[in-house]
Amino acid sequence: MTKVIGGERKIQDPDNLIYDIDWKSAEEIKKLELPYSEDREFLINDIQRNLK
Numbered sequence: 001m002t003k004v005i006g007g008e009r010k011i012q013d014p015d016n017l018i019y020d021i022d023w024k025s026a027e028e029i030k031k032l033e034l035p036y037s038e039d040r041e042f043l044i045n046d047i048q049r050n051l052k
Contacts, residue, residue, distance in 0.1 A: 017035070023047050024032070026047045034040055 009021065013023055026044045029040060029043050029047070032040075
């Protein structure tokens with residue numbers, strides 16, 4: 001679980017390729033429609049690696 005302790009939600013994307021930011025589980029990422037589907041495996045692997 002993640003808890004926000006400060007700061008503000010902000011997208012830093014000069015190319016305007018990011019539409020939204022949000023916390024997602026690996027299971028939720030598996031179901032997302034991504035503009036770059038090759039990112040899915042990277043994201044899931046990163047989540048699983050950080051849970052260990």
